[in-house]
Amino acid sequence: MLRPDLAAIAEMIEPNTRVLDVGCGDGALLEHLKQTRGVDGRGIELSQQNVNQCVARGLPVLQGDADTDLADYPSQAFDVAILSQTIQATRAPAKVLENLLRIGRHTIVSFPNFGHWRVRLSLLAKGRMPRTHALDYAWYDTPNIHLCTIRDFMQMATQAGATIEKALALGANGTKLIQADAFGPNLMAEGAIFLMNRRGGGAWGPIAGRAGSS
Amino acid sequence: MAQTANPTFLRPVSEPEADPGKAITFSAPLALDCGRTLSPFTIAYMTYGTLNAARSNAILICHALTGDQFAASRHPLTGKPGWWDIMVGPGKPIDTNRFFVICTNVIGGCMGSTGPASINPATGKSYGLDFPVVTIRDMVRAQAALIDALGIEKLLSVTGGSMGGMQVLQWAASYPERVANAMPIATAARHSAQNIAFHEVGRQAIMADPDWKGGAYDAAQPGKGLAVARMAAHITYLSEAALQRKFGRELQDRDQISFGFGQDFQVESYLHHQGMTFVDRFDANSYLYITRAMDYFDLAGDYGGVLADAFRNTKARFCLISFTSDWLFPTPENKRIAHALNATAANVSFVEIESDKGHDAFLLDEPEMLGTVRGFMNAAATASGIR
CATH class of the missing domain: 1.10.1740.110 (Rna Polymerase Sigma Factor; Chain: A)
Structure with a gap:
């Protein structure tokens, strides 16, 4: 079974396209895309064990790092560049997003939402760095060094010149479409998936200038 | 025209039981990068496994500087096991129950292929320094002549470590339509100053x-x-x-x-x-x-200095492997190849394997390497419809 957030990403991908999965793990998404959509997929993955598993599955995967290795990819070489549940662990998220938007005609980024009410409540009530089901690390040993909220991410995407085509809220009960002008998801969603591009097509709605406070 | 015979070795055979392999002599001259030709020329080689009816299961293994054609069988002169015994054989990562494995002695070598110790037909004596300086590309040209003679149009894979990896890269560049899967290990696209x-x-x-x-x-x-x-x-x-x-x-x-x-x-x-x-x-x-052939190797140099252009026409799937403690062909040299392949949007995998055994790790029992090779070869076979 594909993880629900990966299944939601897979739904966004057209058949027979070229896809780069950055932080592809054991290749579950790439394998699924290859089998069900005839996708020509490539991956980048940090862990040697995971890369070996991918190679053994016949998936082309490079051992590498989103922070350092994306710069070597040619522009617009892929139909879709995916970064799932990884951006919060990169050293320079803005630069990584910039590269993804350059490499892919479309870019999909998913991440845990630090604006979720459980996170907020945990900090408010306990006065300690929040630990939740989705982000279960002590502050001193977490790989998640650049956590953000949905609104934070949208701001960074705007600054990178991205047009948001579609956004999904991730929760225990599956995914839900995020409306362009909705405030709720930043409080209620455990995570989010954004489909973007930098060519200006298929705009999902204005994302700049919102003054919501949720 | 080509004739096959038993290979001639410089030293006496100490293991009469060991398979000496074959030697094929071509009368057509081999044109070399230095401008000279070699005629006749002989390639000594070993094969393991069986070529299938479709001739689609052939894997060429390229040896390193001091290696030879005895990759997976007892050496007739030394009696030692094949230099890649751990990798090649029945049930091994390069499984000779499935694949037809070919390993040649490089041109310029001394295990039966034409080299400086061979007799120069012009003088009746050993070539010595009259032997033309050969390149990695010349070695690959000679191998291609053998592959032609064996009636194999396309190799399922070409693989090898160190200088063998250089030959793999040259194969992909020189004969892009003849290599389905390339696996260069612990190598470089150019020999470094060091x-x-x-x-x-x-x-x-x-x-x-x-x-x-x-x-x-x-x-x-x-x-x-x-x-x-x-x-x-x-x-x-x-x-x-x-x-x-x-x-x-x-x-x-x-x-x-x-x-x-x-x-x-x-x-x-x-x-x-x-x-x-x-x-x-x-x-x-x-x-x-x-050693001179390795020194001269600079694949990008043949393509206007742009390594990616060497791979422009290749459709091969690539898998590159490097080792953390290899300071002769360090990871950055291998990664440079991966980047060049990426620039052409080629199908490439790259693995850096943790090992303290240095460059020689590619010859040793490194389970992660063996697992990677097995996986890559299995996937290659599946993609080509080989059972």
Whole structure:
């Protein structure tokens, strides 16, 4: 079974396209895309064990790092560049997003939402760095060094010149479409998936200038 | 026209039971990068497994500097197991129950393929330094002639480590339509200044040996020089950590240092042994020629300095492997190849394997490497419809 957030990403991908999965793990998404959509997929993955598993599955995967290795990819070489549940662990998220938007005609980024009410409540009530089901690390040993909220991410995407085509809220009960002008998801969603591009097509709605406070 | 016979070796066969393989002699001249031609020329080779009816299951294995065609079977001169016995054989990662494996001795070598010790038809004597300087591309051209003669249009895979990896890269560049899957291991697309420097030390050791005689030695080859060359080179194949772990400062057959220049230390004794056994199976002039071929290798140089252009026409799936402690062909050199392949949007995998065994790790029992190769070859077979 594909993880629900990966299944939601897979739904966004057209058949027979070229896809780069950055932080592809054991290749579950790439394998699924290859089998069900005839996708020509490539991956980048940090862990040697995971890369070996991918190679053994016949998936082309490079051992590498989103922070350092994306710069070597040619522009617009892929139909879709995916970064799932990884951006919060990169050293320079803005630069990584910039590269993804350059490499892919479309870019999909998913991440845990630090604006979720459980996170907020945990900090408010306990006065300690929040630990939740989705982000279960002590502050001193977490790989998640650049956590953000949905609104934070949208701001960074705007600054990178991205047009948001579609956004999904991730929760225990599956995914839900995020409306362009909705405030709720930043409080209620455990995570989010954004489909973007930098060519200006298929705009999902204005994302700049919102003054919501949720 | 080509004729197949038993190979001729420079040294006597010590293992009459071992399969000597075959040698194929081509009368058509081999055009070389230096502008000269080699005619006739002979390629000595071994095969393992069976070529299927569709001729689609052939894997070419390319050997390193001092390797030979005996990748997976007992060596007829030394009696030792094949140099890649751990990798190639029935049920092994390169499974000879499924694949037809070919391994050739490179041109310029000394195990039956035409090299500086072969007879020059113009003089009736060994070529010596009259042998033309060959390149990695020449080695690959000669291999392609053999693959043609075997009636194989497309290789399921070409693989090899070190200089073998250079040949793999050259195959992908020179014959992009003939390679379905390429696996270069612990290699580089160009020989580095440091590596050229080490090779020059080895060559000078050979040429400084009075027995070398300007390359025109007969039976007694410059063994001392060749042994020193091997000793120096062998250090580069290991890592500091591996040497320390294996030998440390342990003394050899003595309780205290001798205040002399004998082999006080175990590491000295080990190197001497490496040098001596090497002389028994290798030819000094071949060592000069093959190290030169590696020095001259600069794949990007043939393509206007743009490595990616070397791979422009390739449709092959690539899998690159490097080792953390390899300082002869370090990870960045291997990654440079991956980046060039990425730039052409080629299908490429890259794995860096944690090992303290240095460059030689590719010849050793490294489970992660074996697993990667097995996975890649299985996927290659599946993609090509081979059971």
